[in-house]
Amino acid sequence: MDIINPATGVVFSTIKSDTKQTLNSKLENLRKGQKSWKKVTINNRLNCIKKFGKLIQENKFVLAQILTSETGKPLQQSLNEILGAQNRIDHLSQYAEKWLEPEVLVDEGATLEHIKYEPLGVIANISAWNFPYNVGYNVFLYALVAGNSVLYKPSEFATLTGKQFETYLHLAGIPEDVFQCVIGDGSLGQHILEAEVDGYFFTGSHKTGSHIYQTVAPKMVPVQLELGGKDPLYVTEDVVDVKQAAINAAEGAFYNNGQSCCAIERIYIAERIYDEFVEAFTEEVKSYKIGDPNDLSTFIGSLTRAQQLGVLKDQVEDAVVKGATLLTGGSTIDGEGYYFEPTVLANCNHDMKVMIDESFGPIIGLQKVSSDEEATTLMLDTEYGLTSAVFSNNEERAIRILDNMNSGTVYWNCCDRVSPKVPWSGRKNSGLGSTLSSQGIRAFVQPKAYHLRMLS
Numbered sequence: 001m002d003i004i005n006p007a008t009g010v011v012f013s014t015i016k017s018d019t020k021q022t023l024n025s026k027l028e029n030l031r032k033g034q035k036s037w038k039k040v041t042i043n044n045r046l047n048c049i050k051k052f053g054k055l056i057q058e059n060k061f062v063l064a065q066i067l068t069s070e071t072g073k074p075l076q077q078s079l080n081e082i083l084g085a086q087n088r089i090d091h092l093s094q095y096a097e098k099w100l101e102p103e104v105l106v107d108e109g110a111t112l113e114h115i116k117y118e119p120l121g122v123i124a125n126i127s128a129w130n131f132p133y134n135v136g137y138n139v140f141l142y143a144l145v146a147g148n149s150v151l152y153k154p155s156e157f158a159t160l161t162g163k164q165f166e167t168y169l170h171l172a173g174i175p176e177d178v179f180q181c182v183i184g185d186g187s188l189g190q191h192i193l194e195a196e197v198d199g200y201f202f203t204g205s206h207k208t209g210s211h212i213y214q215t216v217a218p219k220m221v222p223v224q225l226e227l228g229g230k231d232p233l234y235v236t237e238d239v240v241d242v243k244q245a246a247i248n249a250a251e252g253a254f255y256n257n258g259q260s261c262c263a264i265e266r267i268y269i270a271e272r273i274y275d276e277f278v279e280a281f282t283e284e285v286k287s288y289k290i291g292d293p294n295d296l297s298t299f300i301g302s303l304t305r306a307q308q309l310g311v312l313k314d315q316v317e318d319a320v321v322k323g324a325t326l327l328t329g330g331s332t333i334d335g336e337g338y339y340f341e342p343t344v345l346a347n348c349n350h351d352m353k354v355m356i357d358e359s360f361g362p363i364i365g366l367q368k369v370s371s372d373e374e375a376t377t378l379m380l381d382t383e384y385g386l387t388s389a390v391f392s393n394n395e396e397r398a399i400r401i402l403d404n405m406n407s408g409t410v411y412w413n414c415c416d417r418v419s420p421k422v423p424w425s426g427r428k429n430s431g432l433g434s435t436l437s438s439q440g441i442r443a444f445v446q447p448k449a450y451h452l453r454m455l456s
Helices: 020-037 042-058 060-071 075-100 132-145 159-171 186-194 206-219 242-258 271-286 308-321 372-379 395-403 437-442
Strands: 002-005 010-014 103-106 111-119 122-126 149-153 179-181 199-203 223-226 231-235 264-270 325-328 343-346 363-369 387-391 409-412 445-453
Touching (some): 020 179, 020 186, 042 060, 042 075, 060 075, 060 159, 075 132, 075 437, 122 132, 122 186, 132 159, 149 159, 159 179, 231 372, 242 264, 242 271, 242 363, 264 372, 271 343, 271 363, 395 409
Parallel strands (some): 122 149, 122 199, 149 179, 231 387, 343 363
Antiparallel strands (some): 111 445
């Protein structure tokens, strides 16, 4: 498999792909290894995970350069991700034993009632390239602490980072037959779906997630899907500082080049502040430094996948033809690599693809609204249900709107944020199941109920 630097379009590394035969061999080893791993105490498993976290932080600069070289993510944002992902390890350190230890429900009387939480077995983690540390940690670290073995398939666009996970987990004491990385494209992913696995945990597009769900359904094993979004933001007329709201909204839309499932992808603005907000928002986007991802001052690097350039160009053309105003950007950038100008489209409506279809790039549509009711209706007009946000100075008003949102996460005066203490989940085409929080810890175990009666 060729590894391409998306900032240059040049192949800079080649790595051997797995085959169906090597995949099956690794799965056989993982099944054997899991039988021993589940007998290791939770505390000792956690110690391995803590050591892994320490090793990652000690080598963060090298690891950030690897991540940047294969995804085009600006180096500072790669460092931010590696540093930020440590909070998953901190969360496990604090809560894993509490949520995985056996529970005593009835401890007196003729029959005692207990619950034990047993690992699922061998977990397949088919992961994503846009935030491989964050979304990877959400699955494979939690699965390992729960006593599972893990077959980890990184995206083909984050292959080298996936191999680093394997290296450092083994250095941290995770046995080789408990965590294995497999390398390949979609054809290898299909082999994983056909293999004997005890649970599937996928992060990626709705199209692929739907295929996984339908393919493995006859196995009746746990399936969890973290998919895309078309995340809305509503900015009310009572925000304290319109310019600051615009700055915050722009970062939520364009961080990591908009290549985030929880990035803001459409913004509704109260008509009273619409012109002021649009002007401030556009000014902020125009200030973003575009260029070499290895420059720590770069905010917009290259897109990771060349094919996304066509998607973004099509959304711009569709919006302009249907009456949108192109305020900045709108085109690919000449030269090496997969670069697209940060793009702001005003006067948008829901006849336009940019307001309905997932963009996953540095593009945003802005639409004027006349009331909370209109904003709510438009925010709900989507096949997705990942996040929704409201910027307002009135908490009661904001909560009333957020209560109506059919999404797994809602934000008041913030956006594009994940915390390990609360669940991360999607609705409708944004997926099913939860990672993080107590629910994310228990996603990797199955309960066994004990009814214990002493014969007299």
